[in-house]
Amino acid sequence: MSHSLPKPPKSLLRQVGRAIADYAMIRDGDRILLGVSGGKDSLSLLAILRHLQTYAPVRFELAALTVDPEVPGFEPASLKAYYDALGVRWFYEQQPIMEQAREHMDGDSFCAYCSRMKRGIMYRLCRAHGFNVLALGQHLDDLAESLLMSIFHGGQLRTMKAHYRNDAGDVRIIRPLVYCRERQTADYASAAGLPVVPDSCPACFQMPTRREHMKQLLAREEADNPHLFSSMLHAMRPLLQEGADT
Numbered sequence: 001m002s003h004s005l006p007k008p009p010k011s012l013l014r015q016v017g018r019a020i021a022d023y024a025m026i027r028d029g030d031r032i033l034l035g036v037s038g039g040k041d042s043l044s045l046l047a048i049l050r051h052l053q054t055y056a057p058v059r060f061e062l063a064a065l066t067v068d069p070e071v072p073g074f075e076p077a078s079l080k081a082y083y084d085a086l087g088v089r090w091f092y093e094q095q096p097i098m099e100q101a102r103e104h105m106d107g108d109s110f111c112a113y114c115s116r117m118k119r120g121i122m123y124r125l126c127r128a129h130g131f132n133v134l135a136l137g138q139h140l141d142d143l144a145e146s147l148l149m150s151i152f153h154g155g156q157l158r159t160m161k162a163h164y165r166n167d168a169g170d171v172r173i174i175r176p177l178v179y180c181r182e183r184q185t186a187d188y189a190s191a192a193g194l195p196v197v198p199d200s201c202p203a204c205f206q207m208p209t210r211r212e213h214m215k216q217l218l219a220r221e222e223a224d225n226p227h228l229f230s231s232m233l234h235a236m237r238p239l240l241q242e243g244a245d246t
């Protein structure tokens with residue numbers, strides 16, 4: 001039988017519950033595949049969704065998928081025992097994305113190429129195994145950083161959506177952590193001893209990325225303005241809905 005996890009804090013459960021309700025993310029009978037990189041956010045979301053599976057009135061199935069881009073030093077296979085102990089079905093897909101990027105990347109950043117490839121693999125797995133929902137672990141800090149990147153470099157008011165359908169129309173993508181702060185998942189992951197896999201992608205760490213720049217900019221602003229993220233969430237709400245940028 002499954003091993004139990006330290007209960008996620010009430011604040012996280014409340015915020016995830018509210019986001020799920022506000023955007024009608026989970027429906028009775030959904031079959032949810034959660035993308036788990038092994039980082040603190042996706043592992044926290046796995047624990048939260050397991051908790052909701054037991055205590056929330058809605059019935060849904062939950063499995064996890066890890067895409068291994070075969071980057072030296074990233075070893076997510078070590079998590080197999082953890083999923084087994086939790087009783088969570090785990091899909092593990094290896095693909096030499098780094099190597100493929102060298103041949104096929106066309107003016108893209110490696111990170112953008114890798115994300116696109118990972119997303120394609122996630123949709124393929126959803127189709128192959130009948131999952132109608134793909135859950136991802138991005139949180140409010142990610143959304144705020146994406147908004148600034150889009151405004152500063154793309155000239156558009158855009159960020160990641162809380163809930164939408166893919167172009168093919170067969171998979172709903174949900175982000176139940178959209179109201180949660182990164183430090184909440186970091187605190188929970190460390191207090192609960194979640195088996196976080198260090199992300200050591202050399203491409204992600206090589207250059208100070210635009211995302212990292214926005215993270216630091218927001219941190220400086222938040223030091224003087226403790227309401228920054230709640231204000232940004234309020235401003236972003238219209239962008240989180242399906243159809244916001246179409």
Ligand SMILES: Nc1ncnc2c1ncn2[C@@H]1O[C@H](COP(=O)(O)OP(=O)(O)OP(=O)(O)O)[C@@H](O)[C@H]1O
Nearest residue numbers: 035036037038039040041042065066067136137138
């Ligand atoms: N290799 C992967 N396999 C499966 N899902 C992934 C993978 N990489 C990212 N994801 C999914 O996409 C989300 C956002 O990815 P991102 O790269 O921003 O996060 P991360 O740094 O990998 O770590 P975390 O798990 O803490 O979110 C993750 O929360 C996860 O749901």
